[in-house]
Amino acid sequence: MLSVPVFWRMNKEKYKMIGKKCLDCGLVIFPNRKNCPSCDSQKLEEFGLSGKGKIYSDTIIRVAPDGFEAPYITALIKLEEGPMIVGEITGVDIEDVEKNPQGLVDKEVSITFRKIMLNENGLRVYGLKFLLE
């Protein structure tokens, strides 16, 4: 069972979309790291992301792990600042999406904050999801 600090320490990233920018090579880093994955620099500063991006690939999860309720749409989203991230697409009708073999690829999205899952101890975990523009 996961304790509260696991979720608490990700607050800045998961609630405010605050990532990092490398002062040496300029790479925008999200989710956060302590070292730049491109040039290995440790000189990074906080950098707020817009939460806007484009769907790179998506799927409808129909068999969910513990804590989640299927069906839901999960996508790889290419954020406008560069990084890619995994997120659920909310506010769309799954019956419409499943008819299209291309899914939602190339659709523009922006971020929203919702309940993600119910933890084993009843803790409601919030985090980022995406809405179609």
Place this chain on the structure above:
Amino acid sequence: MTRVGIVAVGQSKFGELWEHSLRDLAVDAGNAVFKDLDTQTKGNITKKNIEGLFVGNMGAGSMAKQSHLGSLVSDYVGITGVPAVRCEGACSSGALAFRHAFHTIKSGEMDVAMVLGIEKMTDIDSNHVLNALMEAGDFEWESLAGLTFTGLYALMARRHMKEFGTTRNQLSLISVNNHKNGVKNPYAQFRGEITIEDVEKSTLIADPLRTLDCSPITDGAASVIIASEEFIKKNKLDNVAWILSSSAATDRIGFFNRRSIVELDATKLAVKRVIEKDRVNMKNIGVTEVHDCFSINELVALEDLGFCEKGKGGKFIEQGEIKLDGQIPTNTTGGLKSIGHPVGATGVRQLIDITKQIRGDSLNQLKNVNQGLALNIGGIGTTSVIHVLGKD
């Protein structure tokens, strides 16, 4: 440095084996490999010759509430006292354990080592199995976003379809071929042929992947015994599958952090080392075992290994090149799809089936096979491990 060869192989039944515990599976694979050792060496070599044990296992801690498998397995298979360790690299744990055993013998530290890959997956509910398998992905940014392993491969499939025009039909042919090859396999979880229609009517798990695109949840164990060239020559062992190359590579843990999601850099890096470092001529490979945890992964693996061009995997499969009489017979005994996928055991099971093709006692024996290649993948190309075995 010494060469190393596989001198004996053996496995348990693969399937949903409710009557078998984790340790029962280890014993079944152990007894099978010791029986083969007895046959291959005419009783001259026994378990007493084994100097070390390498266990491949991904998730016994989460799925069977048991860690410390080095000790547990050495105890139950009857070689207590030898140094033993568990190696973990998700679904590539089996091949990684084999690779560490190989290195230990190459170093001169041991002459004979045992490798045993194992996974007990049906002691917990299947939705908890999904959680346990996702431990192979990025917990904070994939698991907590509700992604599953089928979901990850579905993202790969959808993108491959978009970029290269790969079709539903081409993916279905992969599962059809694997089931066909597994019909005669006494260890396989599923031994029935399936049709393209069966695949395309099966339940969607993560669009576009359906039940029959996915390898099942499986209990099983597989084991091999390997030895140094000096030991093999001194004891006049023949019928050995020599290890011509062992290569492994990693990629970034998050699938969202990859250079590409339609080709796996870890596989490409590993195969580059096979060719450049170990001087394997890929044209000599007559049989392959590739990691078909999901149909799309077999297709991408064939491309990444260079058996066909990037993006042409679908066509290659359509032309029948992976069939027993094709250009590169693939998963000749059923693959993960038909045999089952007890994750820590799979990498070792693949090496057993390549060994049998080299020795000449495969259930679907091919003619004139001198070299075979096994690709075991952990996660989604997060770790790729390649071994090439040969007659000499």
